[in-house]
Structures are given as C-alpha cells and as structure tokens.
Amino acid sequence: MKDDLILETINVTKNFFGDKSSGVNNITIFIPRGKVTAIVGESGSGKTTLLNLLFGQLQPDHGEVFFKEEQVLSRENGLQHAHKVMRMVTQNGSDMDHNLTVWDNIAVGLPEGDQSLAIQMVTEALNMLSIYQLKDLPLAKLSGGERQRVTIAKALISRPEVLLLDEPFNQVDASYREALQHDIRQIVREWGVTIVLVSHDPAEILSMADELIVLKEGEIVENGPPDMLYHSPQLLYTSQILASGSKLTSEQAKVCGIKSRRGVVVIYAEHVKVSRFGSKWTVKQVLFKGFFEELIIERDGVTLRVLNYNRGKYPKGSKISIKIEKYFEFGKWEN
Numbered sequence: 001m002k003d004d005l006i007l008e009t010i011n012v013t014k015n016f017f018g019d020k021s022s023g024v025n026n027i028t029i030f031i032p033r034g035k036v037t038a039i040v041g042e043s044g045s046g047k048t049t050l051l052n053l054l055f056g057q058l059q060p061d062h063g064e065v066f067f068k069e070e071q072v073l074s075r076e077n078g079l080q081h082a083h084k085v086m087r088m089v090t091q092n093g094s095d096m097d098h099n100l101t102v103w104d105n106i107a108v109g110l111p112e113g114d115q116s117l118a119i120q121m122v123t124e125a126l127n128m129l130s131i132y133q134l135k136d137l138p139l140a141k142l143s144g145g146e147r148q149r150v151t152i153a154k155a156l157i158s159r160p161e162v163l164l165l166d167e168p169f170n171q172v173d174a175s176y177r178e179a180l181q182h183d184i185r186q187i188v189r190e191w192g193v194t195i196v197l198v199s200h201d202p203a204e205i206l207s208m209a210d211e212l213i214v215l216k217e218g219e220i221v222e223n224g225p226p227d228m229l230y231h232s233p234q235l236l237y238t239s240q241i242l243a244s245g246s247k248l249t250s251e252q253a254k255v256c257g258i259k260s261r262r263g264v265v266v267i268y269a270e271h272v273k274v275s276r277f278g279s280k281w282t283v284k285q286v287l288f289k290g291f292f293e294e295l296i297i298e299r300d301g302v303t304l305r306v307l308n309y310n311r312g313k314y315p316k317g318s319k320i321s322i323k324i325e326k327y328f329e330f331g332k333w334e335n
C-alpha cells in the first residue's frame, strides 16, 4: 500500500440475503491518510455496510480490508491490531452513561496508572471539541449536539488514527452543526486523524470532504474530489445527490431553449440567472432561505428551481425571464 493511503478494500462483497440485492458488491477503495473521505449515496445504497466492513465489524463474503498492510478482520484470527487504532461514532451515540458527568464518561476507558497523563488527555479532547466548560455536567443535561461532541471526544481520547463517522450530525441542529464540522476539520489538521464519513447532507459533504465515494445499489459509481463531482458529474445520480437542481426531459428542456440529444437535462438552481426582461416565466413559489430565496418558476408546464439573492424582488405571481448559464446532459436510461 502506498504511504499516503491508510485503508484499502480489495474487491469486497458483503451480501445479506445470498444475492447482490443487499449490502455491497465488489468494492475496491483507497482511503487517503489524514483526509476526510465521505461515502455518499441514497438510502440503502450500502454506506453503513461499507463503514462496518472498514471497521472490521462485518466479515466480507469475498475480498479483503486492509489497514496499512494489515488485514483488519481475518477469517482465521478475527480482529487484528489494526482495528484498535480505529474508532466508530454512530448517530445513536454509544455506550455512554447519562448519569455520569461528561468528564467521567470520557475518562472511563482510560488505562489505570498515570493520573496526570489521563487528566491531560481528557482535557485535550474536551478542548478540541470545545466542551471543556461542560465537563462537570451529567450527560442527561446536555443537548443532542453537545452529547454528540462528547461521543466524538471519547472516540478521540485513545488518539485513533482513523475515525469512522456514521451520520454524525443527524442529532445536531443547524447552527451547531457548522461549528462541529469546523472542529472536526481542525482535528484532521492538527492531529492528522483520517476521517471516513457517511452522510446524507450535500452541504455537509461538500464542505467537509476531501474525497467522495458515491455508492448506488451497493456499488461504487463515481469517486473523486467534491468540487470535481459537483461541477462535472458523470451521472445523473451524482448530480441529484450533491446539488439542488431541476431534472428535465429533452422536450421540457426545449422550453428553456436547450436542445438535448441525450434525453435528460439537469439545471442547478445557481446556474439560472433571473431578470424582468422578456418575462415569460411565472414565479409560482418563493422559498425563504435566509440571505437568499429559492424561486419555483413555471412556463408551459415546465418547472425550474432558481436561486435569487435580490430578496423580495420577484414575489409570487410575478413575471420574469431567465438565462441558463450551464446545464448537464445525461442518458435517458439513467434514473
């Protein structure tokens, strides 16, 4: 394995009902060291299964998973040393005791002995997750987001080389989420931890990940850096997972002035510019999004989503015209 890689799967398959319809099939991936890799895909595409295979929690039917040069889970010898330097955080929290304080929950697994070292390790983990001030509170008194920070701090206490996060922000409200994402990026930078993240949220994926792995029906269909997959998706599926856009048939695309030979056209909301000039489209809905609006506009039975930063300028019912700056074409056979 190359030095800049830390985890690797070679042709890994794990099925649950003896056929290819569940789990994952023939997955070969390389996880770069000290980076954030996100596994994305629709519900049931195999994201959690793949994470469990990387963690050694599931035995592959075929293929192998390696941490550096060492097989994570071997048929003969079970879990290997490699497994000890990985930690998994799931959306349901973990083995935490809600009556114990934050400090005690984090310190509980530490080896007996050097107390000053233990204090230093817990303090560092608490500071890294910005929850030092909560250290004396029982877990039961914390919000979902704060508890998730404690779970991550606990996972970090043993200084893992790899942190596997399964939908880690699900319980965390929007304002808190960004700060937590920032802190996790900080951990990657300062501690050199490798993160593998499963997530549904496009904003989360695009802002956090260095690499994306796109799963569909248990197979990898695309992978690469987020900006590449966002700006040049090879598949309709990828574009729909990563972006808010409108999906049109060739016939519908003609209404937007687009001639498509391939059959399906996707237009991202941010690629449509709006003005009053011409005014052939009608604003059907205005969705408040904070500092911008999303407009749902319609013409001849075709609906488009459009971003508008001039809030209030195009109220519901107003007539507008559009200019489409970029669009993607995909084959009809894709769904």
Ligand SMILES: Nc1ncnc2c1ncn2[C@@H]1O[C@H](COP(=O)(O)OP(=O)(O)OP(=O)(O)O)[C@@H](O)[C@H]1O
Pocket (backbone or CB within 6 Å): 016, 021, 022, 023, 041, 042, 043, 044, 045, 046, 047, 048, 049, 050
């Ligand atoms: N322990 C299991 N027993 C039986 N089937 C399973 C098991 N774990 C996963 N599966 C099936 O394998 C497929 C992939 O499941 P997985 O949980 O990996 O998907 P996912 O992409 O993480 O989904 P979600 O986003 O909904 O969590 C699904 O069809 C699921 O029903």
